[in-house]
Amino acid sequence: MATIKNEAQIEAMAQAGKLLAACHREITKRIAPGVSTLEIDSFVETYLKRYDATPEQKGYMGYPFATCASVNNVICHGFPTETPLAEGDIVTIDMVVNLDGWLADSAWTYAVGTLSPKAQNLIKTTRAALDVGIQQAIPGNRVGHISHAIQTLAEREGFSVVRQFIGHGIGQRMHEEPPVPHFGSRSSGEVLKAGMVLTIEPMLTTGSWKAVIDADGWTARTVDGSLAAQYEHTIAITEKGPRILTDQGE
Template identity: 40%
Template structure:
């Protein structure tokens, strides 16, 4: 059952999402060759708690850390460790926070130093597919409209769209209805309603769409060992249109990037 939120609840959700956005902005400054993902995890946990929030992933379904950190061929749910990042890596960082009883859940794939043009293109297309999906999250549309937009853009570029892992509704729990696959058919699936909030999160592979899981019970890898990208925003349906609760602005500020990609989805 979809749980719509009123304006006050959506503002509380925005606060939670923005805690995560600022956390990723801080992490962006630290990602470089030689840094370990355990170091990033500690920075994230300390900042989230300093904001009067609680790490949303820590202990959720028994996950052991604050961040899911997934380098290179890891798709999602990677566990932080003491292996240093290397030049040319990419790393997907997924972070959650709970504040005022609501979750924020937000992800970005970072470059470590200089990466290959092939990988840069994957990151570009995956992020483009995120915004194409967000644009379809509007009154009158259905889950399949978002999934179709993401899938078409990714597959038009020859990439694999992960099927087994999906976006989701968001609120007082991390995973609410509806599930938000990154593939689908137009006009299919649950209908969107005013006030609902979702996490839209394309997970796109350079090669095959197929995945496998490590014995740790968490880490998801591409089946062919090629790299994967993951970008995620929290989005609410307000006055019939998508409105971002999260932002990449803090990341871009840290990295010296100028972008207008979020302008059409900002709160007026």
């Protein structure tokens, strides 16, 4: 069962989210052809240290980096590498910030230079899927309202929703109850209550929704080599509606 956070705890998570969003804005300035995801990873670790925060996923179950960096056909959990990004690539940077013991989690897919129309549409639709999911994150709805809204929009636009990886509750631990799938019926999942905090993080592909895992045990790729994108926010359920704790101010 999900833990209910009080106002002070949600505000502490919002401070972590504010820092995370600021870090993503800095990444936006740095993503370009010729830049490596390992350089971005190093920047993130240094940036967070400056504000007395830490990258929560570094060391989590042995994960060795401050960020996940997923390029083109990598769905999620990609290792940062020294390989330079190329014109037309898309790359998702996913990170969890720990500030004073409270966590925030957000992923963003970035365009590297000029994208193909297919890649542009994938990014646009994935962002829209996140937005419609957030709109359903209100007290009295079920998790399934989020799931169904995301799947409906994605499939209407001709994309597939990855099913092996889902959103989750979050607080002082990275993964809490409830699970938040991005597919399914409105009647599924836990009833949402004010004080819950969860991640909504749809991953869409241009082909099959199925994933394969690399030999590193982490990197998840599309089974057919198709492109994948992901957007993620940390959301607090409130009586006034969903509060995006990782809002980038767009």
